[in-house]
Amino acid sequence: MNKLLIAMTAVFVMLCGQAFAGGTINVPYEEFKALYKAQIEKEVMDSINAAPFLYTIASAHYQLRLDAHGASCKAFITGRMVSGTPEPILLFSNAMIIRQVIRTTGGTLLHMAGKGICFIPSGTDPFSLELGLYIPASEDNRSGYIDMDIPEAVQNSLSASSPDSLNLSQMPGVRDESGVYHFQPRKSLQIRFSEQSESDRVAKDKAGPLSSRYKTLDTPQVVLDTVHCVSTFEENGSSLSTLSMNIPPEAGEVLKINAIPDTAIWNCRVNRKKVKVYTEAGKAPCWIIPLDQAKGSHVELSLLRKGVKMGIRGKLSLEIPAMELPTRRVKLTIGLPERVELISFDGPMIPGKGFNAKPRVDISGTPYYFTHTFSRGESIPMTLSYEEPVKLSKENK
Numbered sequence: 001m002n003k004l005l006i007a008m009t010a011v012f013v014m015l016c017g018q019a020f021a022g023g024t025i026n027v028p029y030e031e032f033k034a035l036y037k038a039q040i041e042k043e044v045m046d047s048i049n050a051a052p053f054l055y056t057i058a059s060a061h062y063q064l065r066l067d068a069h070g071a072s073c074k075a076f077i078t079g080r081m082v083s084g085t086p087e088p089i090l091l092f093s094n095a096m097i098i099r100q101v102i103r104t105t106g107g108t109l110l111h112m113a114g115k116g117i118c119f120i121p122s123g124t125d126p127f128s129l130e131l132g133l134y135i136p137a138s139e140d141n142r143s144g145y146i147d148m149d150i151p152e153a154v155q156n157s158l159s160a161s162s163p164d165s166l167n168l169s170q171m172p173g174v175r176d177e178s179g180v181y182h183f184q185p186r187k188s189l190q191i192r193f194s195e196q197s198e199s200d201r202v203a204k205d206k207a208g209p210l211s212s213r214y215k216t217l218d219t220p221q222v223v224l225d226t227v228h229c230v231s232t233f234e235e236n237g238s239s240l241s242t243l244s245m246n247i248p249p250e251a252g253e254v255l256k257i258n259a260i261p262d263t264a265i266w267n268c269r270v271n272r273k274k275v276k277v278y279t280e281a282g283k284a285p286c287w288i289i290p291l292d293q294a295k296g297s298h299v300e301l302s303l304l305r306k307g308v309k310m311g312i313r314g315k316l317s318l319e320i321p322a323m324e325l326p327t328r329r330v331k332l333t334i335g336l337p338e339r340v341e342l343i344s345f346d347g348p349m350i351p352g353k354g355f356n357a358k359p360r361v362d363i364s365g366t367p368y369y370f371t372h373t374f375s376r377g378e379s380i381p382m383t384l385s386y387e388e389p390v391k392l393s394k395e396n397k
Contacts, residue, residue: 050084050085051083051084052083052084053081053083053084053085053086053087054081054082054083054084055079055080055081055082055089055121056079056080056082056154057077057078057079057089057151057152057153057154058078058079058080058126058153058154058155059076059077059078059079059153059154059155059156059157060075060076060077060078060150060151060153060155060156060157061075061076061156061157061158061159062074062075062076062148062150062157062158062159063076063158063159063160064158064159064160064161064191065160065161065162066137066146066160066161066162066166066168066191066193067162067163067166068137068144068166068193068195069136069137070134070135070136070137070146071134071135071137071146071160071191072099072132072133072134073096073132073133073134073135073148074102074130074131074132074133075092075129075130075131075133076128076129076130077091077119077128077129077130077131077151077153078126078127078128078129079121079126079127079128079153080106080121080124080125080126080127081121081123081124081127082124083124086107086120086121086122086123087120088110088112088115088118088119088120089118089119089120089121089151090112090115090116090117090118090151091116091117091118091119091129091150091151092116092117092133092148092149092150092151093116093117093149094115094116094117095135095136095147095149096116096117096133096134096135096148096149097133097134097135097136098117098131098132098133099132099133099134100131100132101131101132102130102131102132103128103129103130104119104127104128104129104130105127105128105129106121106122106123106125106126106127106128107119107120107121107122107127108120108122109129109131116149135147135148142192143169143170143192143193143194144192144193144194144195145170145190145191145192145193146190146191147188147189147190148188148189148190148191149187149188150186150187150188150189152185152186152187153185154185156173156182156183156184156185156186157173157180157181157182157183158171158172158173158180158181158183158189159179159180159181160181160191162193165195165196166193166194166195166196167193167194167195167196168191168192168193169192169193169194170190170191170192170193171191172186172189172190172191220325220326221250221251222247222248222250222251222325223325223326223327223328224245224246224247224325224326224327224328225246225327225328225329226245226246226327226328226329226330226331227243227244227245227320227323227327227329227330227331227375228243228244228245228330228331228332228333229241229242229243229244229320229330229331229332229333230242230244230332230333230335230363231318231332231333231334231335232334232335232363232364232365233307233310233316233334233335233336233337233365234337234364235309235310235337236307236309236310237306237307237308237309237310237316238304238305238306238307239304239305239307239316239318240266240302240303240304240305241302241303241305241318241320242300242301242302242303243257243299243300243301243302243303243320243321244298244299244300244301245298245299245327246296246297246298246299247291247296247297247298247299247325248296249291249292249293249294249295249296251291251297251325252291252293253290253291253293254278254288254289254290254291255288255289255291255297255299255323255324255325256286256287256288256289256323256324257286257287257289257301257321257322257323257324258284258285258286258287258321258322258323258379259279259285259286259287259321260303260305260319260321262305262306263303263304263305264303264304264305265277265287265301265302265303265304266302266303266304267300267301267302268289268299268300268301268302269299269300270289270290270291270292270297270298270299270300271292271295271297271298272298275289275290276290277289277301278290287301289301303321305318310337310340310386312387312388313385313386313387313388314385314386315383315384315385315386316336316383316384316386317381317382317383317384318334318381318382318384319379319380319381319382320332320379320380320381320382321379322377322378322379323377324377325377326374326375326376326377327375327377328373328374329371329372329373329374329375330349330371330372330373330375330380331352331369331370331371332349332369332370332371332372332380332382333363333367333368333369333370334367334368334369334370334384335363335364335365335366335367335368336365336366336368336384336386337364337365337366338365338366339388340386340387340388340389341366341386341387341388341389342366342368342384342385342386343385343386343387344384344385345370345382345383345384345385346382346383346385347370347380347381347382347383348372348380349370349371349372349380349382350370350371350372351368351369351370352369352370352371353369370382
């Protein structure tokens, strides 16, 4: 508003200096009004086009020393202002006590009532802070804990130490080999701990690690939720089967599926993109499918198998191939030509109703549904008996 008043005064004085000569106005009023309007519009547009205040917290690392009453914390923060006029950046809440300001560069640290500990950058140069903090502990019916309201940094890490009498039961993120925890950007974090008596600690130390006292059993690293197979049979006896499944990133870089004799790969897609399928020389034939380790993989593998031409009655066979990953449930949808119907089957699966989640595969003919639970990844063979119903003539009805 002050800038606007100054601009208005400047325009008025400039025009007055040119307008008055011998007590008369020599600038037309319409011209004065146009100049005045142009100056006002310029001031308004300048304020609208001003760059917004943007900043980034590049990294935040916290070194904690916990006891039953709370945690001493040394915080290391780096960042920079990207654009705009500097404004306060909220770092920590009022629940966190500053014990020591060790170092600040590129701005000013201050406390704002109702907000907490803030930092105002002095410009677009990088800034950094090193603070000594204290966070009082709280307790509920589960355990003791500390809560920390923190800035959302791009890179976050935390290291913690505690007396032997204190057990850290809940820590944020993933722990690396050096004992540092790394976690995603967040506005707060919580650490839980519990106290253990001297006798419990001594007994645990004497007993040694569990691996020295007990035998380790093998358990699957990854268990899939559902594998869905859709098999469609044609009159010439050929079948097209499509396996679909969601595989998490921790399953590794490839999926291995045992190859089925006399079966060709028709198509393979991972996350809807066509991929190549590989084999391993000198070993049992298997199909190796590359996976997306960054975000997980939705795999669709289509298999083509030739058979004997269908007649009035007969048998059809199919096989869900073995794979290295167990699954909680296997779903099978079979499509038979409309002129025949399924009269019996042989295999480990049981009949089921139509599935709510339909696969992205067209089913021709009459659909039949089967399920199998808790598969260890073994192959699942099925034999289907079909028959063409006898159609009675009008005279025999």
